[in-house]
Amino acid sequence: MTVAAAAQPTSSATMFSPRWIADHLSRWPLHIAVIGLTAAWMVPTIGLLVSSFRPFSGQATSGWWTAFANPTTFTISNYTQVLSAGTTNLGQAFFNSFMISVPATVLPVSIGAFAAYPFAWMKFPGRNGLFLALVGLLAVPLQLTFIPVLSFYVQHLHWTTNNLEATGIPGLPWVPLWLAHAGYGLPFSIYLLANFFRALPSDLFESAEIDGAGTLTVFFRIVLPLSVPALASLVIFQFLWVWNDLLVALIYVGGTPSVAPLTVNLAGLTTSLGQGSNLLTAAAFFSMIVPLIVFLSLQRYFVRGILAGSVKG
Amino acid sequence: MDFSLLLQDIPTLLVVILGVPVVLAAYIVGGEYLVRRLPDKNRPQVRPWIWVGPALILVAAYLLIPAILTAIQSLESNNVDVLDPGTWGTNFVGFKNFARQFADFPTGGAWVAIRNNVIFWLIFYTIFTLIFGLILAVLFDRVKYEQFVKSLIFMPMAISSVALGLIWDFMYEYQPPGEPQTGTMNALVTTLFHHDPVSWLQDQWPGESFNLLNNLALIGAATWGITGFAMVILSAALKGIPGELLEAARVDGAGEITVFRRVILPLMMPTIVVVGTTLVIFALKAFDVVYVMTSGNYNTDVLAYRMYNQLYLASNSGGASAVAIILLVAVVPVLIFNLRQFRAVEARR
Amino acid sequence: MSSVTYDHVVKRYTADITVVKDMYVEIKDKEFMVLVGPSGCGKSTALRMLAGLESITEGEIRIGDRVVNNVAAKDRDIAMVFQSYALYPHMSVFDNMAFPLQMAHMKKPEIDKRVRSASKILGLDNFLSRKPRALSGGQRQRVALGRAIVRSPKVFLLDEPLSNLDAKLRGQTRIELQKLHRELETTFIYVTHDQVEAMTMGDRIAIMNAGILQQVGTPGEVYDHPANLFVAGFIGTPTMNFVPVTTSDSSAKASGFELKLPKAVPAGKGMLGFRPEALTDKPSDVSTLEMKVDVVERLGSDQFLYGQVGGDAVTARVDPRMKVEPGDTAKLGLDVRGLHLFDAQTETAFF
CATH class of the missing domain: 3.40.50.300 (P-loop containing nucleotide triphosphate hydrolases)
Incomplete structure (x- = not known):
């Protein structure tokens, strides 16, 4: 029995009988605490959401909570303004975020899946040491790696945004960022998948071996199909991580509007528009749309990814 | 919004989504074809390296080797191309880069950032998050609508720290005394406590050398974002405690508080330690909130931001490398502790 | 195949x-x-x-x-x-x-x-x-x-x-x-x-x-x-009874009884084994055991007696119609066909 079940009053009492009322009254403080804390937690988000639908005049002179007294003033003009081309490049940044996040998810997940398999089911010298090293790398500050990678990109490969855009090949300007995210995401990807693979019953592998399945067959026909939940968790985790990333994008692609993702763009807007601008509220909410949709629809997988990744620093 | 951009990008995305796995699969299949050509006894020695090869190359190229090069760079002056081993040592400055970071205690060099990271962030961020996470997990465990409230608390985990910073910029907004307050926090302060509005992000109370208030304001925003993470993991641990144990304690005459203190808390301790160490690492690596909300001004600098600052605004790659190494040195003890935990968990498998 | x-x-x-x-x-x-x-x-x-x-x-x-x-x-x-x-x-x-x-x-x-x-x-x-x-x-x-x-x-x-x-x-x-x-x-x-x-x-x-x-x-x-x-x-339920014995030529002596062995064995220590069904309520010319019965289990088709013979624990499977109560002393005959003797050291069977 869970604590929740244990703590439930054994309410066999008939409804509205004195005992029923007593049972339920005694739990009021609990409900008030739970709902109160949750509501308090929601206040910052709700405040921003309400503000984003208020005109500039309202935002600058009164708190968001006063808006409910006068609901007619709500407007979507903040959104139309912020999304209109020319002022903020937010639309461009939105697509850029996709162009960055999708490949930067596909790469570490697929490379990681192949690499995780030997860590889980093959014996080779150095396996445990390598795995431990990967776990260690999970917590290494990425800052430690920026300067050499960046100078390699710029001074040796001449991979600057300008040079790469000049080639005219679509997608090329993001390649430095994709590869960097792949490198940074791989330790976690391998860690999560190897642990999942390892938990598959060994009988399945032995049975497949007797049935005549080779390494490739076992991987593609047994391991991968059985690992769909883990792969889904990883994909969502990595996608949100990259989508929400500011630092890595800032370092490797910087603020050039044609390539910068939403986070960089939004951070830039706080400087260019000045903090407290009415447009910022709308821009912030716009940047949250995709993560919130992913979170609300695939929450189960996301939480599982977080749980598995509790060692990721 | 200009949707033609989308049309132009979709083919590229498709090429990547399909191309990457196909190329990888082709590589693995090709590798396996070669492995089968080998004598039986060599196959198990060669095969794993084919499978882990691409991953190891990327991890080495982006994490391991750069980290080592940064360590070298931190001992050189700025005009060294750290990727060219021929130049190593030509501009060797010893620990000068570090000396500059450690100069003029307690306000010069990196001291403010170090203090903020290893005192303010490490202590308050970790403890606030653990306490909130634990309270929420325990309370939510007792109501039927647990899943719903949990996902509301967890939601900030899904949004970017930039958006989080903006949300809290609005919470902390300041208007001069007498004018209507537009920030939620100041509205509370002025109406509930009849106190003058507080400039949360600039106010260096109680003093410039120990400016707790604005640092706490930043830490509070970050805590708000991460508490869902702690809550979810702690809640999973809480559910792992057999209900019979709690019932036994209640039958033995323990009140709810005693049950929590003497049974629940000790049993959750290993999980609390894991969450705590992870939070410590997060605290040491804090960047986004500071970047978005204060840019390290008013003595709110942190190491990760200082490193960025040295690299881009001061064009001081030697100094930036030194700061990165300082950050690493701060993380390493926690990292070793985490690895020990990891090994202990592995040993129990 | x-x-x-x-x-x-x-x-x-x-x-x-x-x-x-x-x-x-x-x-x-x-x-x-x-x-x-x-x-x-x-x-x-x-x-x-x-x-x-x-x-x-x-x-x-x-x-x-x-x-x-x-x-x-x-x-x-x-x-x-x-x-x-x-x-x-x-x-x-x-x-x-x-x-x-x-x-x-x-x-x-x-x-x-x-x-x-x-x-x-x-x-x-x-x-x-x-x-x-x-x-x-x-x-x-x-x-x-x-x-x-x-x-x-x-x-x-x-x-x-x-x-x-x-x-x-x-x-x-x-x-x-x-x-x-x-x-x-x-x-x-x-x-x-x-x-x-x-x-x-x-x-x-x-x-x-x-x-x-x-x-x-x-x-x-x-x-x-x-x-x-x-x-x-290992084979058989309930398991075979084992009683330590001292052998001399063709007889063996246990703590509670003596018996004639069907085959001559070297003198020394041995372990006598007999399955519970080797005990019957009929007298036997090999040996008769006096069993102090502690527990009686009636299963309808079978009746199991658990008790002591001399200093050794013994189980017997007897005809369910035999009337026994806990505390009784039952006289049980030992069937020669169900008799085994093992070397106490090597544990291998003599027969």
């Missing part, structure tokens, strides 16, 4: 951990051989070496005349049923059974034919499109059997296939397995820790303990003529 020979097989993990020691046994073509022993005795390792899942440290395993030491599992022409069934959870029953045939690059119509005929034998016709999780334990077990059958292997290996079933289903499946063995006319090698399964199903039984093969024989042989103390104690 093929014979199997373990020719002085050794499995050693490290210098001091040897799990199978010098195992020699010939399993005949079409035989149902059961490897039985307590957990950790090496029986599963012995089976897994035959399957090709474990390497062989020393000795040879032959299937027919072919030495298979270095043959890959898939090329040994064997099929194995696992304790957990090892069904692929994401594949339908049909796909689970078809998998080994696809791996052998068999043509589709042939795969179809074989899977359907196997599923008919096992009564799985109506479940072919289901996933394993939608099946009962017994059905899953049959799918595992089906996956083995479709390959028409030379040898069937079964590793504790009944241990995940409930008692009733286990009884039924035991009978079904024997029928299947007759129909398929294939060599079966069956590993279990349950001596009832071993006795009821095996043409012959190989009893293992601590990595050493103790005795190989038909159920009757191992029951009536256990080669040593371990086999005598």
Whole structure:
């Protein structure tokens, strides 16, 4: 029995009988605490959401909570303004975020899946040491790696945004960022998948071996199909991580509007528009749309990814 | 919004989504074809390296080797191309880069950032998050609508720290005394406590050398974002405690508080330690909130931001490398502790 | 269809951990051989070496005349049923059974034919499109059997296939397995820790303990003529009574009785063994025991008496009509045919 079940009053009492009322009254403080804390937690988000639908005049002179007294003033003009081309490049940044996040998810997940398999089911010298090293790398500050990678990109490969855009090949300007995210995401990807693979019953592998399945067959026909939940968790985790990333994008692609993702763009807007601008509220909410949709629809997988990744620093 | 951009990008995305796995699969299949050509006894020695090869190359190229090069760079002056081993040592400055970071205690060099990271962030961020996470997990465990409230608390985990910073910029907004307050926090302060509005992000109370208030304001925003993470993991641990144990304690005459203190808390301790160490690492690596909300001004600098600052605004790659190494040195003890935990968990498998 | 020979097989993990020691046994073509022993005795390792899942440290395993030491599992022409069934959870029953045939690059119509005929034998016709999780334990077990059958292997290996079933289903499946063995006319090698399964199903039984093969024989042989103390104690429920005795020539003296031995043995310490059913309420010319009865268990068809003879604990299985109450002293005759004597040192049987 869970604590929740244990703590439930054994309410066999008939409804509205004195005992029923007593049972339920005694739990009021609990409900008030739970709902109160949750509501308090929601206040910052709700405040921003309400503000984003208020005109500039309202935002600058009164708190968001006063808006409910006068609901007619709500407007979507903040959104139309912020999304209109020319002022903020937010639309461009939105697509850029996709162009960055999708490949930067596909790469570490697929490379990681192949690499995780030997860590889980093959014996080779150095396996445990390598795995431990990967776990260690999970917590290494990425800052430690920026300067050499960046100078390699710029001074040796001449991979600057300008040079790469000049080639005219679509997608090329993001390649430095994709590869960097792949490198940074791989330790976690391998860690999560190897642990999942390892938990598959060994009988399945032995049975497949007797049935005549080779390494490739076992991987593609047994391991991968059985690992769909883990792969889904990883994909969502990595996608949100990259989508929400500011630092890595800032370092490797910087603020050039044609390539910068939403986070960089939004951070830039706080400087260019000045903090407290009415447009910022709308821009912030716009940047949250995709993560919130992913979170609300695939929450189960996301939480599982977080749980598995509790060692990721 | 200009949707033609989308049309132009979709083919590229498709090429990547399909191309990457196909190329990888082709590589693995090709590798396996070669492995089968080998004598039986060599196959198990060669095969794993084919499978882990691409991953190891990327991890080495982006994490391991750069980290080592940064360590070298931190001992050189700025005009060294750290990727060219021929130049190593030509501009060797010893620990000068570090000396500059450690100069003029307690306000010069990196001291403010170090203090903020290893005192303010490490202590308050970790403890606030653990306490909130634990309270929420325990309370939510007792109501039927647990899943719903949990996902509301967890939601900030899904949004970017930039958006989080903006949300809290609005919470902390300041208007001069007498004018209507537009920030939620100041509205509370002025109406509930009849106190003058507080400039949360600039106010260096109680003093410039120990400016707790604005640092706490930043830490509070970050805590708000991460508490869902702690809550979810702690809640999973809480559910792992057999209900019979709690019932036994209640039958033995323990009140709810005693049950929590003497049974629940000790049993959750290993999980609390894991969450705590992870939070410590997060605290040491804090960047986004500071970047978005204060840019390290008013003595709110942190190491990760200082490193960025040295690299881009001061064009001081030697100094930036030194700061990165300082950050690493701060993380390493926690990292070793985490690895020990990891090994202990592995040993129990 | 093929014979199997373990020719002085050794499995050693490290210098001091040897799990199978010098195992020699010939399993005949079409035989149902059961490897039985307590957990950790090496029986599963012995089976897994035959399957090709474990390497062989020393000795040879032959299937027919072919030495298979270095043959890959898939090329040994064997099929194995696992304790957990090892069904692929994401594949339908049909796909689970078809998998080994696809791996052998068999043509589709042939795969179809074989899977359907196997599923008919096992009564799985109506479940072919289901996933394993939608099946009962017994059905899953049959799918595992089906996956083995479709390959028409030379040898069937079964590793504790009944241990995940409930008692009733286990009884039924035991009978079904024997029928299947007759129909398929294939060599079966069956590993279990349950001596009832071993006795009821095996043409012959190989009893293992601590990595050493103790005795190989038909159920009757191992029951009536256990080669040593371990086999005598392992086979049969309730277990055989063991009473320490001092022997001199052709008589033996226990703490509570004396008896004439049917065969002369060297003088010294020995261990006398007799099964509970060797005791009757009729007098005997071998010896009569006076048993102080502590507990009486009446099972309808049987009556078990638990008590003391001299200083030794003894169990007797007697006619249910015999009237005994706890606290009574029962006079029981010892049947000479059920008598065994073991050397106290070597634990091997004199008779």
